[in-house]
Amino acid sequence: MNVGLKPIYNHSTEILILGSAPSQKSIEFQQYYGNPSNQFWKIIFMTLDLDMPSTYQERIDILLSNHIGLWDVYQSFERIGSLDTNFITVELNDFSEILEVAPIKRIIANGSRAYQETQRINAFKRKQIPIISALSTSGANNGKSQERIKVWHNAING
Numbered sequence: 001m002n003v004g005l006k007p008i009y010n011h012s013t014e015i016l017i018l019g020s021a022p023s024q025k026s027i028e029f030q031q032y033y034g035n036p037s038n039q040f041w042k043i044i045f046m047t048l049d050l051d052m053p054s055t056y057q058e059r060i061d062i063l064l065s066n067h068i069g070l071w072d073v074y075q076s077f078e079r080i081g082s083l084d085t086n087f088i089t090v091e092l093n094d095f096s097e098i099l100e101v102a103p104i105k106r107i108i109a110n111g112s113r114a115y116q117e118t119q120r121i122n123a124f125k126r127k128q129i130p131i132i133s134a135l136s137t138s139g140a141n142n143g144k145s146q147e148r149i150k151v152w153h154n155a156i157n158g
Helices: 024-029 040-047 056-065 096-101 112-118 122-127 139-157
Strands: 015-019 068-072 074-079 087-092 106-110 131-134
Touching: 015 112, 040 056, 040 139, 056 068, 096 122, 106 112, 106 139, 112 131, 131 139
Parallel strands: 015 068, 015 106, 106 131
Antiparallel strands: 074 087
16 A cells, blocks of 8 residues: 655645645655656646746745645555556545645646546535646646646636
8 A cells, every 4th residue: 555645735825736646756756746757847837937946845835835735635545557547445635634724725636536536525515615627747648738738827827
């Protein structure tokens, strides 16, 4: 059983980006979107109209300063490889603490699996938080790069 990464947020986080679960590379590096073929960081910094910093910590600091947090829907999971179609067992994260601490105004689901799972989370329904489905930033989706950038730009910038 794999365990996901800790959430990244603070008291001013208004946008929460949720993936399904970290890839094997992300787990290995203990970094969100650590697989070089994943376009997450490139897309985020393009939508923010900022140069992408070279270090992971600088990227996180800029996200937080832009009121953006990161997490995944799954706390623990079994999966063959890193594709979202290969989950065997999953356990959802408990979102109650983050929703108490941060003034989340919208959720962006990174990919269809994350979007499907966010629909099951009662805490989001109770707070009536809008959930936006964004095309996955995974390398498996790189053929849709122009469409993906537009979707993410609209999701981030409202």
